[in-house]
Amino acid sequence: MELLERRIRADGEVLPGGILKVDGFLNHQMDPQLLMELGREFHRLFAGEGVNKILTIEASGIGPACFAGLVFGCPVLFAKKNRTRNLSGEFWTSTVFSFTHHVENTILVSKKYLGPGDRVLIVDDFLANGAALDGLITLCEEAGASVAGAGICIEKAFQPGGERIRARGVRVESLARIRSMSDCGEIEFC
Ligand code: 5GP
Numbered sequence: 001m002e003l004l005e006r007r008i009r010a011d012g013e014v015l016p017g018g019i020l021k022v023d024g025f026l027n028h029q030m031d032p033q034l035l036m037e038l039g040r041e042f043h044r045l046f047a048g049e050g051v052n053k054i055l056t057i058e059a060s061g062i063g064p065a066c067f068a069g070l071v072f073g074c075p076v077l078f079a080k081k082n083r084t085r086n087l088s089g090e091f092w093t094s095t096v097f098s099f100t101h102h103v104e105n106t107i108l109v110s111k112k113y114l115g116p117g118d119r120v121l122i123v124d125d126f127l128a129n130g131a132a133l134d135g136l137i138t139l140c141e142e143a144g145a146s147v148a149g150a151g152i153c154i155e156k157a158f159q160p161g162g163e164r165i166r167a168r169g170v171r172v173e174s175l176a177r178i179r180s181m182s183d184c185g186e187i188e189f190c
Pocket of ligand 1: 019021127130133156161
């Protein structure tokens with residue numbers, strides 16, 4: 001999506017270790033007009049899939065997921081991160097290794113809000129190694145919900161998550177796919 005690629009080139013910052021900082025418009029300060037356009041694009045891509053719920057993970061997926069939810073006209077559910085494993089039976093849980101914080105989190109959603117009747121679009125800000133997406137897909141599987149696919153704002157295609165999850169049979173649509181990033185800040189899109 002050209003609008004997003006232009007914004008990444010203009011305001012994104014490449015940090016050492018293959019991290020792209022986009023906290024001026026996506027995951028700290030947010031540009032609502034841009035996020036609305038991303039939501040519309042997710043809707044264009046997944047219209048007709050019968051999506052009745054958007055699922056994301058706290059915290060930085062919540063912004064784009066809410067705008068997607070507005071366009072789809074459906075609820076937005078975010079998985080919470082929890083380090084205590086002592087959970088009663090009211091939650092679906094799975095585990096996710098955080099790429100940015102280097103810790104393993106248990107993620108959970110209430111059984112009240114995800115179940116076999118749901119057709120889910122997973123939305124997240126980044127796809128890198130795919131741990132977050134794997135965890136969210138596992139939550140849906142546990143709940144018996146079906147996954148229409150994943151809508152990702154920025155995929156770092158030089159990391160293995162996208163390829164692995166597509167090979168698993170899940171439709172993944174990324175609005176900007178980065179082929180490479182150099183330490184001097186050059187970004188090449190697929
Ligand atoms: P994964 O689980 O696919 O390795 O990473 C996905 C999660 O890590 C995203 O939800 C995002 O919050 C974070 N993440 C991964 N790579 C980056 C990056 O380059 N920049 C930022 N800001 N977050 C990232």
